Amino acid sequence: MSVTKTISARIERISARLTHTEKRIARLVGNDPELVAFGTAASVAAAADTSAPSIVRFAGKLGFAGFSDLQANVRRELSTRISSAYKRARDPSARQDISAWIEIEMLNIKETLSAIDRTQLNKAVAWLADPGRRVFILASGQWSGPATTFHDFMRIIRPRMHRLDGSPFRVASELGLAQRGDVLVTMDAQRNESWVVETHDLARGLGLKTIAITEGPQNVIATRSDVNFRVSQATCGLFDSKTGLTALLDFLFNAVAKESGESVVRRLEHMEAMWTEAGLLG
Numbered sequence: 001m002s003v004t005k006t007i008s009a010r011i012e013r014i015s016a017r018l019t020h021t022e023k024r025i026a027r028l029v030g031n032d033p034e035l036v037a038f039g040t041a042a043s044v045a046a047a048a049d050t051s052a053p054s055i056v057r058f059a060g061k062l063g064f065a066g067f068s069d070l071q072a073n074v075r076r077e078l079s080t081r082i083s084s085a086y087k088r089a090r091d092p093s094a095r096q097d098i099s100a101w102i103e104i105e106m107l108n109i110k111e112t113l114s115a116i117d118r119t120q121l122n123k124a125v126a127w128l129a130d131p132g133r134r135v136f137i138l139a140s141g142q143w144s145g146p147a148t149t150f151h152d153f154m155r156i157i158r159p160r161m162h163r164l165d166g167s168p169f170r171v172a173s174e175l176g177l178a179q180r181g182d183v184l185v186t187m188d189a190q191r192n193e194s195w196v197v198e199t200h201d202l203a204r205g206l207g208l209k210t211i212a213i214t215e216g217p218q219n220v221i222a223t224r225s226d227v228n229f230r231v232s233q234a235t236c237g238l239f240d241s242k243t244g245l246t247a248l249l250d251f252l253f254n255a256v257a258k259e260s261g262e263s264v265v266r267r268l269e270h271m272e273a274m275w276t277e278a279g280l281l282g
Contacts, residue, residue, distance in 0.1 A: 024049065038114050041056060112231050112245070113248065124229075128158075131260075133209075134160040139196070180206065186212050187214075189240065217230065
């Protein structure tokens with residue numbers, strides 16, 4: 001089985017006691033771990049041609065507290081697989097393996113989006129959709145591109161967007177517009193750029209609501225934020241992937257647009273009219 005050494009070993013230990021249905025579930029777990037990691041008990045049951053309670057009982061038979069416990073373990077093992085693929089980046093021939101790139105980038109997206117906590121998401125979206133709050137975007141150099149795109153898209157659907165970049169004087173001047181209750185979105189990964197951490201702390205001191213987007217909850221920025229999102233950034237190449245980050249920002253943008261309702265439609269209609277009148281569109 002290709003899923004995990006740990007779970008495969010558990011299945012092997014009880015294989016003689018598995019029913020025909022449970023053997024079918026075991027094959028599915030081994031052959032399609034992504035379905036188990038990112039699906040539901042119902043979707044796994046449908047794929048195994050059985051019922052959701054059978055999936056839960058199978059998880060219990062393996063020694064897990066339930067389906068969610070089994071799912072969490074599969075996800076951890078998939079993360080390990082990603083790490084192994086990352087190590088292959090040292091092999092120049094691996095960088096040309098298209099199938100490996102596809103696998104890694106798909107897992108980056110799944111790991112990033114499946115890690116979203118619904119409560120934290122709702123809080124972040126409510127803040128970002130509130131036109132009464134200024135929103136400041138702060139990102140390290142390595143994540144500057146996706147951050148700029150996110151800022152530019154957000155400016156189309158809501159007012160009072162600010163990008164914190166450039167010289168220290170420019171950053172301080174822009175942040176000087178902030179008021180308590182405004183929002184700061186900070187994006188940075190391991191080996192944080194010191195100016196990003198310092199600016200983030202300055203904004204916290206001013207009373208801003210803070211949303212961190214980092215590689216994990218132990219990142220210094222994540223530990224100093226009201227809300228945090230984790231980005232998977234494994235790669236077969238030389239530098240960390242930004243695919244998970246891009247997927248997360250796209251998801252956040254569209255969630256904010258939906259939360260904003262009719263105001264987004266009016267702003268888009270206005271922008272479309274301006275673009276057309278200025279002859280900017282073909």
